[in-house]
Amino acid sequence: MAKITLDNLAHSYLPNPTGPDDYALKELNHDWTDGEAYALLGASGCGKSTLLNIISGLLRPSHGRVLFDGHDITDAPTAERNIAQVFQFPVVYDTMTVRENLAFPLKNRGHDAAEIARRVQKVGAMIDMEAELDRKARGLTADAKQKISLGRGMVREDVNALLFDEPLTVIDPHMKWELRTQLKKLHHDFGHTMIYVTHDQTEALTFADKVVVMYDGRVVQIGTPQELFERPAHTFVGYFIGSPGMNLFDATLDGRVGRVGEAVIDLGGHYEAPGRTQIGVRPEFIRLQSGGDGLPARVTRVEDVGRHKIVRLDVMGTEISAIAGEGDAIPADIDRIGFAPEGINVYADDWRVAPSGATAGKAA
Numbered sequence: 022m023a024k025i026t027l028d029n030l031a032h033s034y035l036p037n038p039t040g041p042d043d044y045a046l047k048e049l050n051h052d053w054t055d056g057e058a059y060a061l062l063g064a065s066g067c068g069k070s071t072l073l074n075i076i077s078g079l080l081r082p083s084h085g086r087v088l089f090d091g092h093d094i095t096d097a098p099t100a101e102r103n104i105a106q107v108f109q110f111p112v113v114y115d116t117m118t119v120r121e122n123l124a125f126p127l128k129n130r131g132h133d134a135a136e137i138a139r140r141v142q143k144v145g146a147m148i149d150m151e152a153e154l155d156r157k158a159r160g161l162t163a164d165a166k167q168k169i170s171l172g173r174g175m176v177r178e179d180v181n182a183l184l185f186d187e188p189l190t191v192i193d194p195h196m197k198w199e200l201r202t203q204l205k206k207l208h209h210d211f212g213h214t215m216i217y218v219t220h221d222q223t224e225a226l227t228f229a230d231k232v233v234v235m236y237d238g239r240v241v242q243i244g245t246p247q248e249l250f251e252r253p254a255h256t257f258v259g260y261f262i263g264s265p266g267m268n269l270f271d272a273t274l275d276g277r278v279g280r281v282g283e284a285v286i287d288l289g290g291h292y293e294a295p296g297r298t299q300i301g302v303r304p305e306f307i308r309l310q311s312g313g314d315g316l317p318a319r320v321t322r323v324e325d326v327g328r329h330k331i332v333r334l335d336v337m338g339t340e341i342s343a344i345a346g347e348g349d350a351i352p353a354d355i356d357r358i359g360f361a362p363e364g365i366n367v368y369a370d371d372w373r374v375a376p377s378g379a380t381a382g383k384a385a
């Protein structure tokens with residue numbers, strides 16, 4: 022296992038990039054802690070695969086360096102990096118049996134037969150294919166083949182890192198949950214450094230110790246699921262994580278006071294921020310009121326989603342979401358909303374501002 026350092030890393034697919042827009046990956050400095058499980062989360066095209074392929078050596082970065090445990094491996098070929106990578110679509114040898122496919126990475130590195138048999142049996146159980154170990158891969162479903170790919174990725178215990186690029190895309194929903202649980206268990210048992218690329222927040226939040234959120238070629242926040250929920254460093258994190266995402270209100274700031282339209286909001290701390298300022302409040306922290314302080318609101322829809330209700334409101338022409346308990350009645354006379362103080366975040370030009378006034382959370 023290894024610590025992975027990204028040092029002034031950036032990548033442009035263009036031969037002569039002239040500005041930030043020409044970079045698929047904007048400059049990034051970060052240490053990926055040895056033995057931690059990371060999810061790389063973001064919308065399609067934000068640069069996740071570019072970053073993963075740089076770490077694995079499939080792509081040489083146009084700027085900066087990659088280090089494994091302090092050794093510069095920027096120019097080392099994939100084979101020398103001692104990593105396992107699982108892709109979105111299965112990569113299996115059709116003419117081999119499932120067992121031979123799983124054994125392949127170990128055989129290649131000269132492991133002895135007993136060790137190979139032990140690991141293959143264990144991984145075969147993990148992917149729920151013990152009964153099919155002696156079947157040829159040809160003719161198996163895409164789903165089964167992807168399980169073999171995952172198994173092959175997990176079969177070696179001595180890798181520097183395990184990289185997964187949307188590996189569960191072709192897997193059926195029930196098995197997805199099962200495999201994700203297995204991957205987490207594997208991480209717990211062996212402590213591999215794992216990087217898991219996904220655009221699915223549930224997958225990211227359930228799998229990872231730390232989630233790396235990417236937006237438009239930039240890492241906008243690296244944090245635990247709780248940090249991403251409570252203190253989104255960028256409005257994109259607020260919007261992308263959570264269901265529904267964070268509500269944003271254009272606001273003017275005056276020390277402890279925020280003004281949204283006519284409403285005056287106690288921000289709970291002193292803020293000074295230039296640029297376009299907004300208040301972000303997750304639906305969980307919106308209070309439904311009839312009368313009193315707050316912003317004028319009109320309930321437009323109530324969606325019962327099982328564990329709770331999502332209440333949609335029109336607040337000064339903008340759709341706002343609030344979450345109410347499963348058993349909560351939604352009175353007809355709701356005409357205002359308020360904010361729970363602990364749920365308020367302040368943003369300037371999309372980046373979170375800490376109460377002291379300093380811009381916080383901007384990832385390098």
Ligand SMILES: Nc1ncnc2c1ncn2[C@@H]1O[C@H](COP(=O)(O)OP(=O)(O)OP(=O)(O)O)[C@@H](O)[C@H]1O
Nearest residue numbers: 034045046063064065066067068069070071072220
């Ligand atoms: N080989 C390439 N040549 C030129 N541009 C590329 C190449 N590969 C990716 N890009 C561009 O780089 C940007 C980042 O792509 P990347 O595949 O890293 O994103 P992603 O977040 O992994 O997306 P997805 O989830 O759709 O795979 C995109 O604008 C994409 O069009």
